[in-house]
Amino acid sequence: MDFRLSEEQQALVKMVERFAREKVAPGAADRDANNKWDQCLWEQMGELGFLGLPIPEEYGGSGAGAVTCLAALQAFCKGGKDAGLFLSWGAHLFLCAVPIWLHGNEAQKRKYLPKLASGEWIGALGLTEPNVGSDAAGIQTTAVKDGDYYILNGSKTFITNGPIADVVLVMASTDKSKRAKGVTAFIVEKDTPGFSVSRKLDKMGHRSSPTAELAFEDCRVPAENVLGEVNKGFAATTDALVWERGVFLAGAIGLMEALLEESVKYARERHQFGKPIAEFQLIRNKLADMKVAIEAAKLLAYRAAWKHDVGEDGKFDASLAKAFYAEEAVKVANDALQIFGGYGYISEYPIERLYRDVKLLTIGGGTTEIQKLVISSKLIRS
Ligand SMILES: Cc1cc2nc3c(=O)[nH]c(=O)nc-3n(C[C@H](O)[C@H](O)[C@H](O)COP(=O)(O)OP(=O)(O)OC[C@H]3O[C@@H](n4cnc5c(N)ncnc54)[C@H](O)[C@@H]3O)c2cc1C
The missing domain is CATH 2.40.110.10 (Butyryl-CoA Dehydrogenase, subunit A, domain 2)
Incomplete structure (x- = not known):
């Protein structure tokens, strides 16, 4: 397995993360508080090519593979901390456009994909x-x-x-x-x-x-x-399962990274008992657990995406990954909130928002229980 990113992939990731930090993150708290959909950001995402990433160029996309898409989504989540915009992007692209690309006839692909890939139409x-x-x-x-x-x-x-x-x-x-x-x-x-x-x-x-x-x-x-x-x-949705579980929702590993980034920063700055709380072993233990969970989640998700890109069936791997990253994301958010103490509970910091956001990962795209049924059924059958 080799999922090192090429120079081209790294440039895309850098561009996505910069866009997310500069344009998405500043209004994320306001959009969350007011249930606000931001059409202007959506259009910018369309112009930058985010909304049609894996769709072939002839239908208005850029033909990106699963690993590239996962890396881009992860960077968006890490930099932007706007789980809602991420969810809308993923549902639009991976639950609507991708099935049309994989199962549509030529007329359907010509009619729908260019408009979906540009973001002119929402799916x-x-x-x-x-x-x-x-x-x-x-x-x-x-x-x-x-x-x-x-x-x-x-x-x-x-x-x-x-x-x-x-x-x-x-x-x-x-x-x-x-x-x-x-x-x-x-x-x-x-x-x-x-x-x-x-x-x-x-x-x-x-x-x-x-x-x-x-x-x-x-x-x-x-x-x-x-x-x-x-x-x-159901062929249309089962074929798209790697895209949904191993790529789209796995992009939320970037939210876990954002939680760790915020936690490290806070632990260095927050002083109690005359020293930064980062000096306390119980706090460091949480930071280390968060890092282990993130890296293990990445390995599982990138393996599923990579298998897909090299033509292997990554569906089982996508379920393995989702069963893990969804539950770990909830634990990582819990640790982050604990490190922030009272400030973690107050909406001035992004922690309480991300804590609410990541819970969906254990429900949407097939609950954790359903992923475990997929995993155990294969174990028992083989
Ligand atoms: C914010 C959000 C966005 C969503 N977006 C979409 C979307 O765009 N399109 C769409 O079609 N759907 C969407 N969903 C629906 C999502 O896919 C479902 O919520 C999910 O599949 C679970 O279904 P359910 O909520 O009906 O729970 P249920 O199926 O009723 O499950 C309830 C509980 O029972 C457990 N359970 C069920 N069956 C078993 C079993 N056999 N063994 C053990 N435990 C079991 C479940 O794991 C869960 O804990 C969204 C949901 C949310 C919350």
Whole structure:
């Protein structure tokens, strides 16, 4: 394994981190406090090419590999400390644009990818429903063929970018008796009759990213908007699992790095009992634990991304990585908050915000329990 970054990759990482530190970090606390979506930053991210990184150049992206994308996302999180903008970027790119790239026909790729890659259009994935989460095969939203259209009925919830999305990849059941083998993916545009944002959702963290419940009431979607084949909708999301778990969400390892960076700085500056708290072994122990967790998380995530880039199946590795970095991120945030003491609990510092943000990693993209089911199932089967 060799995941040393080339000079070109290092230059990209440097550029992303500088943009994040200079443009993203300054307003992150305000956007969190006020649930604020920043369209201006989004457009700048589009102009810099962030929003289409892995999409092939012919469709408006830059054809970056998984390792490059992971390094860029990580740098963005580390420098910007805006988990919401990161979440919106990831959902847009890895949950909507990437499945269209991997499973769309030529007409769909030409129609959607350039607009998504530039950020002119915002993408989302509608999989989760009010009664259907981890057991995604039990999707209750239905799609019934009617001539050249499918009629969608049902609702989706917890949808990242839901309130602002121009295009939503919607998973609906076309044959309930077949469960996972009866699910189809549809590309739904925001102006489609019968589609609406039924409710905006307030949440604990990632608050600069808008989240919504979506409604489909006799929503008429052209049959040409089926992504891939009918009843094979899950192929679109399972193929993208390395991108979701091993690349997109793994970018949040950068939030862990930001927590450590802040903690080291604070431990040096904060004096108690006549010396910097960094002199106390119990504080140093926490800093060391944080560093070990970050480096181990990086190794697991980069291995999954690297496997993908060299043409191996990195899905299992992506689950291994996510089971680890998600739980470790929560521990790292806890240690950071403890090092900051009372100031960690006060919103003048970014620690309490990041503490709220990282918890999502154990839930979104398949919970930790689901990753452990994937891991243990393979152990038992082999
Ligand atoms: C902020 C946010 C953004 C999100 N963005 C999106 C999005 O853009 N698009 C989208 O489609 N979804 C999105 N989701 C949904 C997310 O993917 C789901 O929340 C997640 O898959 C878990 O589903 P659930 O919340 O229904 O929990 P449930 O599936 O109801 O699980 C509840 C608990 O039971 C456990 N559990 C479930 N099944 C098992 C089992 N077999 N064995 C052991 N334990 C089990 C779970 O691990 C969890 O602890 C988002 C969620 C959040 C909070």
